[in-house]
Amino acid sequence: xGIFRWLHILAGITWIGLLYYFNLVQVPxxxxxxxxxxxxxxxxxxxPRALLWFRWAxxxxxxxxxxxxxxxxxxxxxxxxxxxxxxxxxWLGSIMLFNVWVLIWPNxxxxxxxxxxxxxxxxxxxxxxxxASRTNVMLSLPMLFFMANGLSHKALIGL
Amino acid sequence: MKNPLDSILGTIISGLILxxxxxxxxxxxxxxxx
Numbered sequence: 632x633g634i635f636r637w638l639h640i641l642a643g644i645t646w647i648g649l650l651y652y653f654n655l656v657q658v659p660x661x662x663x664x665x666x667x668x669x670x671x672x673x674x675x676x677x678x679p680r681a682l683l684w685f686r687w688a689x690x691x692x693x694x695x696x697x698x699x700x701x702x703x704x705x706x707x708x709x710x711x712x713x714x715x716x717x718x719x720x721x722w723l724g725s726i727m728l729f730n731v732w733v734l735i736w737p738n739x740x741x742x743x744x745x746x747x748x749x750x751x752x753x754x755x756x757x758x759x760x761x762x763a764s765r766t767n768v769m770l771s772l773p774m775l776f777f778m779a780n781g782l783s784h785k786a787l788i789g790l
Numbered sequence: 791m792k793n794p795l796d797s798i799l800g801t802i803i804s805g806l807i808l809x810x811x812x813x814x815x816x817x818x819x820x821x822x823x824x
Contacts, residue, residue, distance in 0.1 A: 654798065715816050765795035772805030773812050 632699060639695035645688035647771055649681055654768050657681070658761070674743055682739055689731045693724060720778035727767045727774065734763035 657673065664670035700707050700721070707718040738760035741748035748756060794800030 654801075710816075710820050712821065715820055719812055719816060762793075762795055765801050768798075768801050769795065769805040769808060772802070773809040776809045777812070 632701065635695050635699040639692060639699050642688050642691035642695055645684060646692050647775075649685040649688065650764065650767055650771065652681065653685070653764055658764075678739070678743055679745070682736065682743075686731050686736050689728050693728045696721065696724060716777045716780035720774050720776075720780070723770050723774035723777070727770050730763045730767050735760050735767075738763075 657678065661670055661673055664673055697704055700717070703714060707714040707721050710718040738756035740746045741753055741756040742760060792800075794804050
């Protein structure tokens with residue numbers, strides 16, 4: 632179990648770290664880079680690599696989390712007593728994984744030109760991917776609050 | 791009305807509100823009577 636906790640946290644840092652990188656660094660940088668004509672380098676060399684680590688780190692985080700829950704997987708997702716905090720965190724993490732693979736990645740492929748799309752489709756994809764990414768930043772706050780449910784946290788909030 | 795997720799500050803405030811809402815939900819409904 633200990634090794635799953637270690638791997639879950641390692642992968643989770645990679646996933647959420649890149650999520651914050653996208654929202655705090657790359658999105659505002661792209662805006663400025665587009666204005667001065669230097670956005671192509673980010674789109675071609677940075678974004679695809681960051682997205683590769685981002686989406687697979689999301690899968691690894693979820694799988695290691697599921698392995699860590701082990702026989703308590705259903706108990707946690709059922710929000711049973713004693714597993715309510717981690718259960719809420721697990722639900723939020725699962726919604727975030729869905730957002731990565733169903734909303735962010737397919738739309739990013741259109742934006743970066745990895746799949747063909749019209750300008751109108753790209754504009755729509757940009758908005759959907761942006762909002763899904765921002766939704767994940769929003770969800771990451773309660774997700775971490777409920778997952779970081781150690782003994783001191785238990786004493787404080789009683790979950 | 792502007793979407794709060796369009797700004798980082800709006801996103802963080804939304805996340806904090808959601809944290810409080812979920813915490814209250816768990817305390818008053820899921821764990822009520824425990």
